[in-house]
Amino acid sequence: xxxxxxxxxxxxxxxxxxxxxxxxxxxxxxxxxxxxxxxxxxxxxxxxxxxxxxxxxxxxxxxxxxxxxxxxxxxxxxxxxxxxxxxxxxxxxxxxxxxxxxxxxxxxxxxxxxxxxxxxxxxxxxxxxxxxxxxxxxxxxxxxxxxxxxxxxxxxxxxxxxxxxxxxxxxxxxxxxxxxxxxxxxxxxxxxxxxxxxxxxxxxxxxxxxxxxxxxxxxxxxxxxxxxxxxxxxxxx
Amino acid sequence: xxxxxxxxxxxxxxxxxxxxxxxxxxxxxxxxxxxxxxxxxxxxxxxxxxxxxxxxxxxxxxxxxxxxxxxxxxxxxxxxxxxxxxxxxxxxxxxxxxxxxxxxxxxxxxxxxxxxxxxxxxxxxxxxxxxxxxxxxxxxxxxxxxxxxxxxxxxxxxxxxxxxxxxxxxxxxxxxxxxxxxxxxxxxxxxxxxxxxxxxxxxxxxxxxxxxxxxxxxxxxxxxxxxxxxxxxxxxxxxxxxxx
Numbered sequence: 001x002x003x004x005x006x007x008x009x010x011x012x013x014x015x016x017x018x019x020x021x022x023x024x025x026x027x028x029x030x031x032x033x034x035x036x037x038x039x040x041x042x043x044x045x046x047x048x049x050x051x052x053x054x055x056x057x058x059x060x061x062x063x064x065x066x067x068x069x070x071x072x073x074x075x076x077x078x079x080x081x082x083x084x085x086x087x088x089x090x091x092x093x094x095x096x097x098x099x100x101x102x103x104x105x106x107x108x109x110x111x112x113x114x115x116x117x118x119x120x121x122x123x124x125x126x127x128x129x130x131x132x133x134x135x136x137x138x139x140x141x142x143x144x145x146x147x148x149x150x151x152x153x154x155x156x157x158x159x160x161x162x163x164x165x166x167x168x169x170x171x172x173x174x175x176x177x178x179x180x181x182x183x184x185x186x187x188x189x190x191x192x193x194x195x196x197x198x199x200x201x202x203x204x205x206x207x208x209x210x211x212x213x214x215x216x217x218x219x220x221x222x223x224x225x226x227x228x229x230x231x232x233x234x235x236x237x
Numbered sequence: 238x239x240x241x242x243x244x245x246x247x248x249x250x251x252x253x254x255x256x257x258x259x260x261x262x263x264x265x266x267x268x269x270x271x272x273x274x275x276x277x278x279x280x281x282x283x284x285x286x287x288x289x290x291x292x293x294x295x296x297x298x299x300x301x302x303x304x305x306x307x308x309x310x311x312x313x314x315x316x317x318x319x320x321x322x323x324x325x326x327x328x329x330x331x332x333x334x335x336x337x338x339x340x341x342x343x344x345x346x347x348x349x350x351x352x353x354x355x356x357x358x359x360x361x362x363x364x365x366x367x368x369x370x371x372x373x374x375x376x377x378x379x380x381x382x383x384x385x386x387x388x389x390x391x392x393x394x395x396x397x398x399x400x401x402x403x404x405x406x407x408x409x410x411x412x413x414x415x416x417x418x419x420x421x422x423x424x425x426x427x428x429x430x431x432x433x434x435x436x437x438x439x440x441x442x443x444x445x446x447x448x449x450x451x452x453x454x455x456x457x458x459x460x461x462x463x464x465x466x467x468x469x470x471x472x473x474x475x476x477x478x479x480x481x
Contacts, residue, residue, distance in 0.1 A: 085324070
């Protein structure tokens, strides 16, 4: 479903993503690990078409993201890192907007909204204005937006960030469940999430893939593998 | 989803967001009070002794100078600041659809504000026998003028995440477009420059092109001027948005 070929993103002289290639098929959940600034978010932004790649190709469901962006974007549900939403809208209004933008109308739109409200546990705040919500609810509102059109591809940038332990558990379960029928990439710094939700994990450091495989193939314990393969950002290159 | 449905959906969200915050009401009240004051007091509506809205429309380039950038400054700067730009541009819409949608929504808001000045039409028709065709032309010109200022504000708003910067830069650019044809400035210019140069500079001014509408003439060249300012500024907005 997702095919990435020698992807590069340079910001001035700095190569944030430096020759990354991988593929994710339907039924796979790829955990994207790496220290801060490793290039996880930049890679995800290129997959979703928000950032144009400096070189290399991204295709989603056979559509090149640069050449036919609309076809690719239709297949993708995206939760950006900061989980942004329009604070002046209610949860209901925001999800209605997202559903309309995905071309859902009438009864299908109502059903889609009801489905994601249930999946993301938003019933209690459905009519509330987003700027009155706590961080966890805002986060889940944005996640609900990503799921509204039941996309074949999910790109989730730190989907459990800012959630309490119960919510983290629920979201991991949700990702695992959705991963049976979809192609999912999610990024995290939390190593337990790899075991909890992923079929495959990839460690990325300074724009390059340094390890890839099932959690067992990467080695145990994971945090030692992670520390061995990546350099902390306090160390100068 | 068709391009127009996407534009309608984004535009509707944008227009509704004006009215769910106090911004719309503050703007409408200030706009109506200000135009009322300028028309009747500073514009000497009654002392003129003529049934026309000349004293009403003459102030519009100045009133819009402050109020239109205030309406448009948040359009893109706020999306950048809040990170919703990333959300919007990863939805299945092309950037130009989003640009047109947001512009049209704000323009519609300004049209609502302008429509709420209808009591002046009633007043002048009760007191005298004005040429309502001239008044209609004035409204068309005023709306186009607001659109030109608004498109420039879209551009400055797309260049920054700071609404204050977007506001000030838009105001300065619009002020240039205004002063280039403002008679005290053109009179000053004629002392040094040849009339051809002065005319060329004035041809870039919104005042020069707004004049005809105030006299009741809808000249296609003037319409074209405003539409090309809008088109150019929105095109440039697209380029500004590529920087993410």
